Amino acid sequence: MPILAVNNLEVSMGVQQILRGVDLTVEENGVVAVLGSNGVGKTTLMRAISNIYQATNGEILFQGENIANIGSDKVVKRGLCQAPEGRQIFANMSVEENLILGAYHQDKKHLKDDFERVYELFPILKERLSQQAGAMSGGEQQMLCIGRALMGRPKLLLMDEPSLGLAPLVIKCIFDLIVKIRESGTAILIVEQNAKAALSVADHAYIMEGGSIIMDGPAAELAKDNRLEAAYLGGHAHV
Numbered sequence: 001m002p003i004l005a006v007n008n009l010e011v012s013m014g015v016q017q018i019l020r021g022v023d024l025t026v027e028e029n030g031v032v033a034v035l036g037s038n039g040v041g042k043t044t045l046m047r048a049i050s051n052i053y054q055a056t057n058g059e060i061l062f063q064g065e066n067i068a069n070i071g072s073d074k075v076v077k078r079g080l081c082q083a084p085e086g087r088q089i090f091a092n093m094s095v096e097e098n099l100i101l102g103a104y105h106q107d108k109k110h111l112k113d114d115f116e117r118v119y120e121l122f123p124i125l126k127e128r129l130s131q132q133a134g135a136m137s138g139g140e141q142q143m144l145c146i147g148r149a150l151m152g153r154p155k156l157l158l159m160d161e162p163s164l165g166l167a168p169l170v171i172k173c174i175f176d177l178i179v180k181i182r183e184s185g186t187a188i189l190i191v192e193q194n195a196k197a198a199l200s201v202a203d204h205a206y207i208m209e210g211g212s213i214i215m216d217g218p219a220a221e222l223a224k225d226n227r228l229e230a231a232y233l234g235g236h237a238h239v
Contacts, residue, residue, distance in 0.1 A: 001064055003028050003156050003187045004049070004080075009058035009068075011041075011048050018044045020211040021058070026156065031178070031188045033198035033219060036208035042191040043085055045208070046160045049189070050082045051075045062156070077105045079155035083162060085191075087145040091134025095125055098133050098144055102151030110153070117184075118147040121177055139170035146177070150186075157181065159190040163197060175201055199223040 004026040011019040018041050026032045034042050047053040049060055051072040060068040067075055081102075090098050103114055119126040122143045128136060133144055142162060149157055159178070163171040175197050182188055182201075192198035199205055202219040207228065215228070222228050 001028075002026055002061075003030075003063060004189065005059070005061040006045075006049065007059040007061065009045070009048060009060065010056045011044055011053055012056045017056075018211050019048065022208075022211075022213055024206050024213065024216070026187050026189050027203070029182065029185060029187055030204065031182050031190065031202045033202035033205040034189070034191045034208060035195050035198060035205060038193075040208045041211040042208055043160055044211075046082060046085075046158050046189075046191055050080065050158060073105070076152055079153065080158070081149040081152040081154035081156075082158040082160065083146045083149040085160035085164065087141050089133045089141055089144050089148070091132070093133055094130055095133055095136070095144055096129040098148050099125070099151050102148035104152075106151070106153055114151050114153065118150055121150070121180060122147050139166050139173070142166060142170075142174060143177075146174075146181075150181070154186055156187045156189065159188060159192075161191060161193055163192060163194045171197060195228075196223070 002025040006022055006024045009019055009022040010017065022045060024032065034045065036042055044053060048055050051067065051070060055068045059066050062078060062080055067078065099115065099118060103111055106114065124140055125144060125147055133141065136144065162174050166174065171194060178188060178201050190198055199219045199222060205216065205219045205222050206213050207215040
């Protein structure tokens, strides 16, 4: 059974329909990428799965249970956490305080172990614990965003545009860390503008257009697909 199965998902904002019958699955310990141009509904999809936006139709099955519209706090408690687009860290709080907020729903007896896991992945965060989060570089803030999500002990981690606005060397570091997170047993669903980077770490990928899935398949095969290459991997690598 997949850890996540989205079936015929629809989301509307007022009279505008944003998602149109989206289907996708994420296997246990898998990495799935969702690619597409700006404005096709990728972030709406992530926010609907997280229950930040309400689904108007369809199912969101997480570990076999339909979590559509149960509330974002309940979703986090079940082990589905998101590292959101734009990082959304608490800039005026310290690194340590940001991480503690990520563990809000967790038993505090696990807090030390959770911190150690984050330190192992992101040693820089341990060095900057008392620093104000807003004073860090963009790459460090992205690491904090991911680290904060991991403090929630996710079974499935949603990552929305983790490379946005980062230098190439920092992007490589972030994607190396995605591989390590997956190796630790956490499944990942990633929306990403850097198609080549996303396909390099994903098992499977979906291409969105106009609020619908128009193509999907093994990531390695899609990376070689002439249609995808023409649209996203040639002169338009950022999607």
